[in-house]
Amino acid sequence: MGDEFDICHYGSTFGRDERLLMRITVKGTDDPSSIFPDAGNPSVPPYLKHLELEGFGVSQFLKYRSRDYPSLGKSQRLFAQRLQDVLLNRVDSSCKHDMYLHDLVEHLVSECCLNDGLDLYTRASKLPLTIAKQEFLVFSNKEGWNRKGIVWTLQECKLKFDNRYRKGDIQLAASLIAACQANLRQRTGFNPRTMYGLKVLGEEFFFCKIDFDTDYPIHILNPKTRVDFPSIST
Numbered sequence: 305m306g307d308e309f310d311i312c313h314y315g316s317t318f319g320r321d322e323r324l325l326m327r328i329t330v331k332g333t334d335d336p337s338s339i340f341p342d343a344g345n346p347s348v349p350p351y352l353k354h355l356e357l358e359g360f361g362v363s364q365f366l367k368y369r370s371r372d373y374p375s376l377g378k379s380q381r382l383f384a385q386r387l388q389d390v391l392l393n394r395v396d397s398s399c400k401h402d403m404y405l406h407d408l409v410e411h412l413v414s415e416c417c418l419n420d421g422l423d424l425y426t427r428a429s430k431l432p433l434t435i436a437k438q439e440f441l442v443f444s445n446k447e448g449w450n451r452k453g454i455v456w457t458l459q460e461c462k463l464k465f466d467n468r469y470r471k472g473d474i475q476l477a478a479s480l481i482a483a484c485q486a487n488l489r490q491r492t493g494f495n496p497r498t499m500y501g502l503k504v505l506g507e508e509f510f511f512c513k514i515d516f517d518t519d520y521p522i523h524i525l526n527p528k529t530r531v532d533f534p535s536i537s538t
Contacts, residue, residue, distance in 0.1 A: 330473050339500075339513045354379050355415055362507075366391055379415050386411050387507060394506050402462045402506060409445070409460055409504055418448055425449050429457060431482035442475070442482040452494035454483040461505040473512070476501045480514050 333339070348356060354377055368384045370376075376384070389404035413419050419426045429447035433440045446458040457479040461472055480499045487494050501512035 330477065339511045351417055352415075355383060356380075357384065360384070362391065382411055383408075383415070390507055400463065402460075405460050405462055405504060405506070406445070409458070413446070413458075423450060426458075429479065429483075431479065431486050433478055433482035434485065440478070440482075442479045444476075444479045447479075447483060452492060453487040453490060453496075454499075455496060456500040456502065457483055458502045458504070461503060472503060476503050476512050477514065480512070484516060 357376075357380055365384060365388050368388045370381050370385070373381070373384070386404065386408040390402060390408050393399055393402055393404050413426060418424050426446045426448050429442075429444035431442045431444075431447070433442045444457045445460045447454050448456040448458070457476070459472060459476050459479065480501050484495070484499060487496070495516075497516050499514050499516070501514070503510040503512065
């Protein structure tokens, strides 16, 4: 590998030029069906029912005390406490970093069965990304694997005032493209057309979906090759 650049260390500058090289168009949407085809069905899967919290809003989380809610299960109590830590830290003007966000994410990843050690597992992510002849290192907080390869990435935004280009959307997209290139390098034939990303900012969760053209991850290795890349929905 040639010279490497850590994308995380170029948070405020990485994005504009690389977006053009990667030929990315980011489209924001409030329509869940643009990300998840089955979003029209609002039912909660049985394995997530234990996370439901009826009647809770921001004010309830800010004032949460476990002894006031004896009927809650362990997972619900821990989620409420983790989220309260994040919310209180967000309103603390003396703290510039969200020091509790990682605990909340770890809890949800575990409770949502994204790290069961059988069909799915997660690990910290450090992936090489090749754009033209330039190589970058893309760091994400997590990458999610099934039995064949990487299927999603996750980034935690721990700065309260994120000054990155497009609030880190380009970094998230870059991590997904790097994951696709990593899958191709394994030569196992695993090349999913759709990959998902998750960006967590305080109490907000932003989902991202990329639909890959079959040849796109290879084409961006050569800046002179013209290939259209579908929009990224986020």
